[in-house]
Amino acid sequence: MNVFDAINTRRSIRSFQDKPIEEEKLQRVLDAGRLAPSAKNTQEWRYVVVKDAELRRKVAVAANNQYFIAEAPVVIVGCATWADYILSCGQLAHSIDVAISMDHMSLQAVEEGLGTCWIGAFKEDAVKKILYVPPEMRVVEIMPLGYPKFQPDPKPRKPLEEIVFYDKYQ
Amino acid sequence: MNVFDAINTRRSIRSFQDKPIEEEKLQRVLDAGRLAPSAKNTQEWRYVVVKDAELRRKVAVAANNQYFIAEAPVVIVGCATWADYILSCGQLAHSIDVAISMDHMSLQAVEEGLGTCWIGAFKEDAVKKILYVPPEMRVVEIMPLGYPKFQPDPKPRKPLEEIVFYDKYQ
Secondary structure (H helix, E strand, C coil): CEHHHHHHHCCECCCECCCCCCHHHHHHHHHHHHCCCCHHHCCCEEEEEECCHHHHHHHHHHCCCCCHHHHCCEEEEEEECCCCCECCCCCEHHHHHHHHHHHHHHHHHHHCCCEECCECCCCHHHHHHHHCCCCCCEEEEEEEEECECCCCCCCCCCCHHHHEEECCCC | CEHHHHHHHCCECCCECCCCCCHHHHHHHHHHHHCCCCHHHCCCEEEEEECCHHHHHHHHHHCCCCCHHHHCCEEEEEEECCCCCECCCCCEHHHHHHHHHHHHHHHHHHHCCCEECCECCCCHHHHHHHHCCCCCCEEEEEEEEECECCCCCCCCCCCHHHHEEECCCC
């Protein structure tokens, strides 16, 4: 599957089959994230890959009771070390770097026939406690991973004319 | 090219050929960004696509004199509206959403035979002034886009064992 097809067929999946993920597929998804670029090549991402059913349930509860998260056989919890580094443009490096790395994963998942969903609605302290993530680290995004029950329709997107400007923003 | 090959052959390109980008390639790269997911489907990304040579030079100067940026025939400046929205996990939504969208672009660029580089080292206020970006918006990343002069060697990455933990961070 080429890159554009993966981007175009990716959906936010909120309903997963009760079917395990082949280990080689999971490893390729993680490897896709591993190969991502990061500020100063810091690679500050750390991933807690949650397979244990009771821990998945606890993470789903900490994610504002989004129970579908626990349906997925694997829940990838994207964390960051070196979390106070600010780029000279004013952005937190780890937020951008972890997002790039997890986006790699989400597109590789499509290629593997798997589905994901970006979850930013969760209680960070609760997730840290459940997974023993040290306080000085950040938890950036949670991404359930599994075989989708079905392919949802695409969500609407603004046309390019609304989001792209040439030479000057106007 | 499949997703994994695009991820695996992507490099940070800091040297560009003096060769224009075919318009249909540029539009597919932008479209790849347009199709990205975002918190509440906000699509808060706005892109200033800088083609004018003098403006590219000014942006390169504002990016701490990284002159190679101006070598690229196109410089994509990733901005965000709705920049104060904080996800319940504590992260700024726009930083993550713009990173996801620009990561889509960077991988589509590979598929098109083009190169990119993530630039987070720039003076945000100066870039805003050059491109007439309103003060309440943010400039998140700058991404030069063009045909690479050469394919650099891959940078080292930590092995999966250093960045992936199962069920608990330890």
